[in-house]
Amino acid sequence: MPDLAIIIPSVLNGLTTGALYALIALGLTLIYGVLHIINFAHGALLMVGLYAVWFLNTRLGIDPYLALLIVPPAMFALGYGLQRGIIGRSSHGRDENILLVTLGLSIVIENLALFVFRSDTRIIDTPYSFETVEFLGAFLPLPKVIAFFGAVVTAAALWLLMARTDLGRAIRALAKERKGAQLVGIDADHVFAMSFGLGIACLGVAACLLLPSYYVTPQVGHGFVLIAFTIVVLGGMGSFVGAFLGGLIIGVVEALGGLFLGESLGQIGIFIIFILVLMFRPQGLLGHKV
Amino acid sequence: MRQLVLLLAVFAVIALAPFVIASEFSLNLVIMVLYAALLGQAWNILGGYGGQFSFGHAAYFGTGAYTVAVLQVQLGINPWIGLVAGGLLAIGVAAFIGLATFRYGLRGSYFALVTLAFAEVLRILSNSVDFTGAGVGILIPLAPGVANLQFETKTGYFFLVWTFTLAAFLAVWWIGHSRFGASLAAVRDNEEAARALGVNAFRVKMGAIMLSGLFSGLAGVFYAQYFLYLDPYIAYGPAISVESLLVPIIGGMGTLFGPLLGAAALHAVSELTREIIGEVPGISLVLYGALLVVMVMFLPRGLAGLGERLFARRRPKAGETGHA
Numbered sequence: 001m002p003d004l005a006i007i008i009p010s011v012l013n014g015l016t017t018g019a020l021y022a023l024i025a026l027g028l029t030l031i032y033g034v035l036h037i038i039n040f041a042h043g044a045l046l047m048v049g050l051y052a053v054w055f056l057n058t059r060l061g062i063d064p065y066l067a068l069l070i071v072p073p074a075m076f077a078l079g080y081g082l083q084r085g086i087i088g089r090s091s092h093g094r095d096e097n098i099l100l101v102t103l104g105l106s107i108v109i110e111n112l113a114l115f116v117f118r119s120d121t122r123i124i125d126t127p128y129s130f131e132t133v134e135f136l137g138a139f140l141p142l143p144k145v146i147a148f149f150g151a152v153v154t155a156a157a158l159w160l161l162m163a164r165t166d167l168g169r170a171i172r173a174l175a176k177e178r179k180g181a182q183l184v185g186i187d188a189d190h191v192f193a194m195s196f197g198l199g200i201a202c203l204g205v206a207a208c209l210l211l212p213s214y215y216v217t218p219q220v221g222h223g224f225v226l227i228a229f230t231i232v233v234l235g236g237m238g239s240f241v242g243a244f245l246g247g248l249i250i251g252v253v254e255a256l257g258g259l260f261l262g263e264s265l266g267q268i269g270i271f272i273i274f275i276l277v278l279m280f281r282p283q284g285l286l287g288h289k290v
Numbered sequence: 291m292r293q294l295v296l297l298l299a300v301f302a303v304i305a306l307a308p309f310v311i312a313s314e315f316s317l318n319l320v321i322m323v324l325y326a327a328l329l330g331q332a333w334n335i336l337g338g339y340g341g342q343f344s345f346g347h348a349a350y351f352g353t354g355a356y357t358v359a360v361l362q363v364q365l366g367i368n369p370w371i372g373l374v375a376g377g378l379l380a381i382g383v384a385a386f387i388g389l390a391t392f393r394y395g396l397r398g399s400y401f402a403l404v405t406l407a408f409a410e411v412l413r414i415l416s417n418s419v420d421f422t423g424a425g426v427g428i429l430i431p432l433a434p435g436v437a438n439l440q441f442e443t444k445t446g447y448f449f450l451v452w453t454f455t456l457a458a459f460l461a462v463w464w465i466g467h468s469r470f471g472a473s474l475a476a477v478r479d480n481e482e483a484a485r486a487l488g489v490n491a492f493r494v495k496m497g498a499i500m501l502s503g504l505f506s507g508l509a510g511v512f513y514a515q516y517f518l519y520l521d522p523y524i525a526y527g528p529a530i531s532v533e534s535l536l537v538p539i540i541g542g543m544g545t546l547f548g549p550l551l552g553a554a555a556l557h558a559v560s561e562l563t564r565e566i567i568g569e570v571p572g573i574s575l576v577l578y579g580a581l582l583v584v585m586v587m588f589l590p591r592g593l594a595g596l597g598e599r600l601f602a603r604r605r606p607k608a609g610e611t612g613h614a
Contacts (some may be wrong), residue, residue, distance in 0.1 A: 038399045088588040094399055096343050100539065101588045103345070107532065107579030115573060180338045222528075226410060229403055262418075271411045278404050 009138035009257045016144040018251020019151035020210055024224055025231035025243045026155055027202030033238030034175045034195040036089070037095060040102035042228055043221025044109040045200055049075050049207030051113065052218035057124045057211075064124065064208050065146070072204030079200025083193040106221070113218035123215045143212035150209045156201065161198075162240070171195050175238070193270055223267075227254075230274040236283055291354040293546060294463055300550070301456050308445040318442045323553045324451045325512060329530070330537025330549035331458040332505035338543035339465055339497040341478030345402040346409030347506050349387065350380040352525030354507030355514040357418060358439075359428050364421050368571065369439035373511050380507020381500045389483075392492050397481075406531070413526035420587055427521030430514060439515050451512050458505040461582060462546055474498055478544075502558040506534065529575075540585055542594025551593045556581070 024046060031039050053069045056062040062070070064249070090101045131142035162168035170191045173181040182188050214220075231250050235242025250270060257269035303370035307320045329351070336342050357379045366494025367375075387408050390403075391401055416422040423429075434442045441447050465471035473494045476484035481491050514520055524530075559581070560574045567573055589596055 038403065067390065085581065086587070090583070092586075092590050096402075097586050097590060098346075099343065099399055099402055100535075101583050103532070104579045104582030104586065108576050111573070111579065112573040115570060115576065162492075192502075194335075226407060233403075242373075268414050269413055271407045274407050275390065275404055275411075278396060278400055279390060 001090050005137065006259065007256075009140070010259045011252055012135065012138050012140055012241065013144070013149050014255030015248055016251070017255065018248040019148040020206055020247075021224070021227055021231055021251055022244045022247025023151040023154055023202055023206045024208070025228045025235070025247050026158060027199035027206075028147070028228050028239055029232045029235065029240065029243040030158070030202070031196055031199040032232060034085060034171050035083075035192055037091075037098040037102070039196075040099055040225070041082075041109065042203070043077070043223075043225035044106035044113075045079070045221070046203045046207060046224055047216065047218065047221040048078070048109060049204045050211055050214075050220060051117065052076060053207050053211045054122055054124055057126075058122075058181070064126065064211050068208045071208055072201040075100075075204030075207075076160040076197040076201035078194045084189065084197035087196070088189060088192060090093040104110070106225075112219065117218060119217055119219070120219050121215050124211055126212050129212055130259050135197075141213050143209075147209040147213065149155075154205050155240070156268065158198070158202070159240055163198055166195060167191070178275035226274065226285035227270055230270055230277075233274060293466070297459055297463055297546065299341075300547075301452070301459070305449075305452060308448050317448060319557060321444060321448050321516075323557050324448075324455045325509060325516075326459050326510070326533065326537050326553035326556060327550045327608075328451065328455040328505060328509045329534045330541065330552055331455070331462055332509065333534040334538040334543060334545075334549050335454045335462060335465065335505070336498045338341075338545070338548065339462070339478065340474050340495060340502075342397070342495060342499070343402045343501075343530070344405040344499075346387075346405035346407070346527065347398050347502075347537070348526045348530040349409040349412050350503040350506035351403065351410075351447060351510040351513070351530045351534070352520075352522075353383045353414065354380045354510030355520050355525050356422055356428075357507075358511045359430055359514045359520050360421055362430055363423075363428055364590060365561050368437070369511075369515060370437075371506075373439065376511040377504050377507050380510065384499045384503025384506075385496065387503075388436075388496045392495045392499075399433055406528075408525050409528075409531060413522045416526055417522040420521075422522070425522065427519060427524075430518040432518060440518075447516050450515070454505070454508045454512060458508075458547065459550075461505070463473065466546060470497060475544075482592070488527050532578065535597055536582055538592070540581060540592055542592030545592070545594040548592055548594045555593060558565065560600055574606035 024042070028039060028042050031037065049108050050072055053064050053067050053076065056070065057064055058066045067102075073085075086105070087098060089199060091098050123153075128142050132139040133142055135145075161169065170181070170186045171194070172259055174188060174191050174195075178188065227250060232243055232245035234249065235244070235246030250273070253269050253273065254267065257267070259268070304324070308317060308587060311317045311320065329347070332350070333344065333347050336344055354376035357371050357376035361367040361372040361375060362369050373578070387405060390408075391404050396404055432440070434440045436446070439450075441450075463470050465474065473484065473489045474497075476487070476489055477491045485491050510525070537552040537556060538549045539552070540555055541550065542548030556578070558607050559577060563577055585592065591598075
């Protein structure tokens with residue numbers, strides 16, 4: 001039985017990872033909440049963001065945190081275009097079709113990346129990659145601590161945007177009542193694409209925060225897709241607070257699972273939570289109704 | 291009845307392949323088309339006829355494949371017994387996943403995600419335990435002989451997969467002409483209405499997932515015996531799940547011949563790209579993904595749907611060159 005000296009750092013590490021998971025899941029839950037679609041290409045788009053950050057850093061020498069000014073807007077544009085050009089046009093009134101189209105997109109994106117970048121694992125070097133911060137007797141990598149606070153700030157900003165701006169009101173109106181929103185003059189296609197773009201922009205932020213302490217391969221998104229789905233389902237589809245709490249919980253579960261069961265089996269804990277929640281409480285911990 | 295005659299005629303013609311095709315390469319292509327049609331038809335039972343989109347058919351495929359491989363390699367049990375055991379275990383896994391999802395009323399996206407999660411759990415498990423060979427994989431020793439379910443020439447394998455595929459197509463023909471199939475279609479089109487009319491939706495869906503699991507499992511058994519090597523990524527990875535759903539989506543979901551059309555089209559396209567672009571890692575999957583997007587966007591009813599539409603167009607107004 002490991003003692004507290006091992007468990008506390010493990011929990012703290014889990015929380016920092018969990019905040020990033022939460023950020024990725026926020027994008028997913030935003031898209032689900034408004035468009036009622038499950039974006040299967042979420043992991044693949046995160047991978048695109050990571051490669052963008054990697055490219056900016058290794059080829060143009062741009063610091064990953066400076067890339068926060070470039071990558072999220074670019075990802076936003078990509079998301080907007082995808083929704084307007086492809087995803088929005090292919091539903092034919094059935095949710096399953098969207099699932100299939102986003103699955104197809106993820107396969108295309110991933111394998112194009114495999115084609116262009118090969119399956120090599122790539123990392124970036126920053127002067128602060130190996131700096132640590134001491135907290136409660138645990139030494140946490142500085143990039144992870146920055147990522148934790150970055151994720152919290154982004155989530156807060158997103159919440160403010162949804163609560164206080166016209167765009168946020170339009171998004172919420174569309175999510176609640178599509179016909180009514182259109183009747184009062186909301187351009188549904190545009191707002192849907194804005195929501196999708198915002199969700200993908202979250203991935204851009206996550207990519208900038210993630211890469212200093214992580215790596216990128218064409219398949220890197222895989223690991224994140226099911227985790228993000230689990231978080232969204234755990235927190236309640238479409239619930240912001242739920243997604244954030246869900247992210248932290250999953251981060252800690254993964255860290256502790258890895259500690260007690262080993263790296264490979266530790267991940268099973270996540271899937272088991274996922275399956276159990278879907279079976280017994282599909283509305284999630286904080287959600288109201290499916 | 292006409293459909294059954296057509297089906298048997300098509301399979302009879304296919305059965306001539308080993309006698310008219312001399313090159314091993316071409317015969318292998320026919321085998322791979324039949325194998326893809328088998329995978330696709332298995333998915334089609336649950337997805338096309340039942341309307342339950344599974345993203346994790348690898349769970350059944352991998353179970354069939356690992357059963358026959360592990361029984362042979364670890365316990366020395368004859369693969370013919372392994373074949374039966376693999377089919378039964380695949381049905382068992384399907385029944386378990388069906389219970390865990392349909393009992394709780396999971397549908398649509400939720401069902402898709404849970405099936406994917408189950409396949410992932412099995413992948414991680416097979417990667418972590420020793421008797422599957424873990425991440426290294428499992429190698430079935432080469433021992434040609436009918437008793438070992440291994441064949442000297444491709445002809446033997448051809449008839450193995452031909453038999454499995456014919457069985458799957460006959461099962462689907464039966465579905466199309468039985469009370470069970472009518473109930474299944476009713477549940478797909480409107481579950482509440484079907485229930486109100488006295489259809490036991492849960493039992494019907496359980497029947498569909500178990501039948502679907504059986505044929506995926508048989509495809510897995512065939513794969514293991516044909517390639518004699520498995521690892522967790524091959525057996526339970528996403529590629530098999532994607533291929534399973536892509537084949538009927540391209541060919542036409544919920545149609546008898548859709549999976550055969552889809553399998554042939556998929557292999558034709560991927561051979562063609564190999565000719566033109568050459569062997570490039572990932573490029574055939576890029577194509578699969580693009581095909582999936584294009585089909586769902588423009589031809590949601592697949593090639594079979596396209597055929598029907600063209601045919602229906604032509605009949606009322608001859609000479610009209612209407613676009614699809």
